[in-house]
Amino acid sequence: MEKRSEEAVSRFMRGYNCAQAVSSVFAADVGVPEEVILRAATGFGGGMGHTGGACGAVSGAVLVLGLLFGSTGPDGKAAKDETYALVREFMTRFALRNGAASCTELLGCDLSTDEGLARAREQNLTRTICPRYVRDAVEILEEIVGPRDVTSGPLQAR
Numbered sequence: 001m002e003k004r005s006e007e008a009v010s011r012f013m014r015g016y017n018c019a020q021a022v023s024s025v026f027a028a029d030v031g032v033p034e035e036v037i038l039r040a041a042t043g044f045g046g047g048m049g050h051t052g053g054a055c056g057a058v059s060g061a062v063l064v065l066g067l068l069f070g071s072t073g074p075d076g077k078a079a080k081d082e083t084y085a086l087v088r089e090f091m092t093r094f095a096l097r098n099g100a101a102s103c104t105e106l107l108g109c110d111l112s113t114d115e116g117l118a119r120a121r122e123q124n125l126t127r128t129i130c131p132r133y134v135r136d137a138v139e140i141l142e143e144i145v146g147p148r149d150v151t152s153g154p155l156q157a158r
Contacts, residue, residue, distance in 0.1 A: 005138040012134045017045025022060030022137045030067035047103025052112040055103045057137035058094055062087050086144055093140045
């Protein structure tokens with residue numbers, strides 16, 4: 001049985017962006033068609049559309065947390081509060097493991113500039129460094145919501 005984190009890395013290496021790779025392996029668990037999650041996560045790759053913002057793997061995990069625990073309207077304060085707490089927990093764990101959560105800091109170059117993007121491509125950073133962040137995001141997410149293999153049943157909200 002393939003671990004979910006390995007499947008996410010495999011997807012990333014096949015061309016999915018980091019946010020898509022992380023979030024898509026949870027599509028069935030959150031009850032969203034995979035193509036919807038892939039479209040929703042597209043803009044989060046490259047530190048939010050190559051702006052150097054939050055790492056796409058982090059954004060993909062936050063998307064999953066919102067789909068699992070988030071509110072559906074203004075009366076959902078408890079769900080919103082729980083989601084915010086889980087996102088803070090995720091962010092803390094990811095930053096402790098990797099030293100940062102922004103794409104610029106993690107890659108050591110700013111993808112929002114032509115120079116930074118060229119450097120990342122020349123040094124093949126997304127293929128050598130980013131798989132670790134994809135793996136870590138999935139592993140931390142599973143620690144927060146409960147571990148599952150890709151072929152296991154749905155995640156249970158805590």
